[in-house]
Amino acid sequence: MLLGYGCHRIRLISSLVRPSARATGCPLRGAEGHDSGRGRAGEYPERFPGASRGEAGSILLGSAPSGIRGGPKGPRSRIFTRGALERFVEPTTIEVEAGQVGQRLDRFLADRLQISRARVRHLLETGQVRLAGRILDLTGKSRLAALGDRFGIVGSLRAEDESPTPRLDLACEVVSEGSGWLVVNKPAGAGVHPLRQDQDDTVLNAVMARRPAIFGVGEGGLRSGVVHRLDVDTSGVLVFATEEATWLRLRGAFSDHRVDKRYLALVAGRYEKARRLDFSLAITRHQPAHVSVRSDGRSCRLYARPLRIFEAATLVDVKLETGFLHQIRATMAHIGHPVLGDAEYGGVGEEIPVQAPRQMLHAAKLDVDEIRVEIPLPADFEALLRDLTEV
Structure with missing residues (x-):
């Protein structure tokens, strides 16, 4: 089947797109976006x-x-097992032809499907690209296309x-x-x-x-x-x-940076001095994402003030001055005070004296333009605080 996109023509073996039956009645709109929330x-x-x-x-x-x-x-x-996404959108299948041999997979898919390479990376990250029934992940983006390779793309090609x-x-x-x-x-x-x-x-x-x-x-x-x-x-x-x-x-x-964002974090150890923490952060791993302090990273700032100091933990008020993925979690871990319950940054384990039920981080307050909201701590957070001994 041949479909035309502008002056380009793409040979699609299967390209039927059908919205979910549970989402019918919603209008469609065009706008290509990106996704910063990463998962396996x-x-x-x-x-x-x-x-x-x-x-x-x-x-x-x-x-x-x-x-x-x-x-x-x-x-x-x-x-999600094989076939789960097909209930929403039937797979699109494309085959590598002679003139496309040797192309990087991300470029090949972007050119053939007329989507951005960023969108291709998202499809790879979320397990929507398959080769001979095998799910490819982001590491496959640099794979070289071989003659006869048949790739299946499960789900909608375009974010919109x-x-x-x-x-x-x-x-x-x-x-x-x-x-x-x-x-x-x-x-x-x-x-x-x-x-x-x-x-x-x-x-x-x-x-x-x-x-x-x-x-x-x-x-x-x-x-x-x-x-x-x-x-x-x-x-x-x-x-x-x-x-x-x-x-x-x-x-x-x-x-x-006109938004006043305040977080409450329960961190390991005694964090006793209020101070600004200014570090250069960079994403050093995907799937799952991990952020580290690096000299070539982006300058990120926050102000952390102790509110209540316990024997083995501290409740900290954090004001973000910049915004970056995992900024509070990576910064506090870097200075030796990981957020309790945060497995990614060392907030769990035998060496951590307080075992939290989950990552103890709460977005407590936001002030921007006409929006002024403050939300109290959830019950599980309050319960853990009651179990701690204050010094």
Whole structure:
């Protein structure tokens, strides 16, 4: 089958694109985006904790789904088996021809499918590219195409063609809302937005069911309306935009560092002196992501102030002055005070005297333009503090 894209013609063996039946009725919008939330190919958190009773003025919408699992070692994961994505979009298959032999895989796929190389990398990272039935990951991007290779791409080729599945059964606590925006109290263990079409247990899936106008805003697709992100195991303030103009304004505020963001972190050891921590950070590993202090990294600053000092831990107020992936977690670990419960940066193990049920990091306060929100610590965080002995 031949399909034309401008002056290019692509030989597609199969290219039928069909939105999920559970997401029908949602308009489609064009905008290529990127994804900064990385996970292992084909793996996503399985639990979406139900929101507890909110403070005065909060809105509790829906309830947690049945069958949710999670425990002290963090959220379980599910691996999407072969055929899971085909229920949403039928695979696209392309074959390497004589004139394409020797091309890097990322360039070959980008040219043949008329998508960006960044989008190709995302498809590889999320396990959507297959060769002879074998799932390829990001390490396959530099693989050289061989004559007769037949690649299958599972899911939508373009980010804007993906639609988050609305989930009214997922709990969604809206703590504040205004013209073109809303703030949600994100529970620990929930992803901000789906990484693939068949992931439907994120905060955005819950928001989509209550505010369908969010679809297509900002980056669109599976990142519709997302203004900023929090790590999966971080709880607290999360802002979405439901109108394009508001999304542009709020994104500009984040880019210009006009947002006052405060976090509460329970870290290992006694952190006794308030000070600014200025380090150059770089992403040194993907799948899962890991950030390290490096001389060739990006300059990142935060101000960390001890609030309560315990025998073997400290509750720290952190004000971000810049924004970078895992900035608080990597910075505190670098100075010898990892966030408790953070397995990636040394916050668990026999040498850590306090064993936390999960990564003890909470986005407590956000102040930008007309949005001023503060969310108290969740129950599991408060419970751990009560068990500690203050000095």
